Structure formats: structure tokens, C-alpha cells
Amino acid sequence: MKKSLTYEVDNVTYEVEVTYKRIKRLYLTFKGDKFIFRVPYFTSEKTLRNMLDKYARKLLKRASVTPAWGNDYVYVFGEKETLKEGYDQKIIKEELKESLYKYCLKRLREIEVEMNISLPYKLKIKDVKSKFGSNSKATHTIVIALNMVHFSYPIIDSVIYHELAHHFHFDHSKAFYRTLLTYCPNYYTYRKMCIRRIYR
Numbered sequence: 001m002k003k004s005l006t007y008e009v010d011n012v013t014y015e016v017e018v019t020y021k022r023i024k025r026l027y028l029t030f031k032g033d034k035f036i037f038r039v040p041y042f043t044s045e046k047t048l049r050n051m052l053d054k055y056a057r058k059l060l061k062r063a064s065v066t067p068a069w070g071n072d073y074v075y076v077f078g079e080k081e082t083l084k085e086g087y088d089q090k091i092i093k094e095e096l097k098e099s100l101y102k103y104c105l106k107r108l109r110e111i112e113v114e115m116n117i118s119l120p121y122k123l124k125i126k127d128v129k130s131k132f133g134s135n136s137k138a139t140h141t142i143v144i145a146l147n148m149v150h151f152s153y154p155i156i157d158s159v160i161y162h163e164l165a166h167h168f169h170f171d172h173s174k175a176f177y178r179t180l181l182t183y184c185p186n187y188y189t190y191r192k193m194c195i196r197r198i199y200r
């Protein structure tokens, strides 16, 4: 039996995969981009969350995932920017949202030309955790996750390429990736960086 949860550390949401088994003890690891539990049947969610509270940071540290936000810093476009301790994250997030919007709008227009897309997309930056971007066919809108602001420019571009490739293919078929890789040959490298939170 499997279940999936999410768990947040320093404002970053991670997927948590839970497998229930006939075992006596709880096992927790961090692999790739998610936490993985193997636990006895009927282990409560509270128990899982307590265990994550206790070990998540240690495991992330061991996996050398750098949190985008720290006590006195934030990663912005791949650079570590110093912040005054006790900063107001809400205010900074608003600023980051604006910077990301500006950058993405400029690149969106350029990449549309590159990919021969004649009707310009609307752009939205959203504070979503579950994905890096999305393309809404119905509203002709590209959404970029606010979290992308932590990454260097080429990594952000790769998400724009991905979403614009959906202009031609609405699934993640081979044809989709063929189009995507034509315009963004290093896509897989950048994708891995997104998942592993390597900001530059």
C-alpha cells in the first residue's frame, strides 16, 4: 500500500512517498527529490510528520540540497543574496515575483518568436509548489512557479521552453520532447537541476 504526502522545509515543498509494509520499524530516506518512508501498516500521519520534523533537515543536508531561503539569505536568479536577519519573507516574495515576471515576460516574447508562435501568451507568476510551470490552453496563459526565481536564467528559460512546447503538443509524448529538445538541447540537465534544487 502506498500513499503520498507533501512536507515543507524552509518554504520548499517536498514529495513524501510512504510505503506501508509488514515491518516493525520506520525507515526514512531522501532520494533524488523526495522523502521515502517504509513503515508498518497503520502508522499514523502524525507519526510520519513527527519523524520528518526530527530528521528532514539532516537528511537534506546529507543529500546536500541547499535551501533557497535561509536565516539571512535567499537565492535570486542563481545568486546567493544576503538578507538582514528577521526579514519579512512576504515583502521579499512580492519583490521576487515582480523581478521574475519581468524576466519571464521578456524571455517569453523572445522564445515565442524563436518557436514561431504568433499569438503571444499571457504570463502569470504563481506561488505554487507542486510544479515549475504550466500552460493553460483555455486561457492561453503560461504560469511560472515563483520558486523558479531562485534559479539561474538558463534554468528558468528551460521551463519557458517546456511550457511553450506544449503549444504544439499537449502531452509529454516523444514528439513533445523532440520539439522541446530542438529548442532547448540541455533540457534534461536543467530539469535535474530544478528537481535537485541546484540553483546555478
Ligand SMILES: [Zn+2]
Residues within 6 Å of the ligand: 162, 166, 172
Ligand atoms: Zn509539461
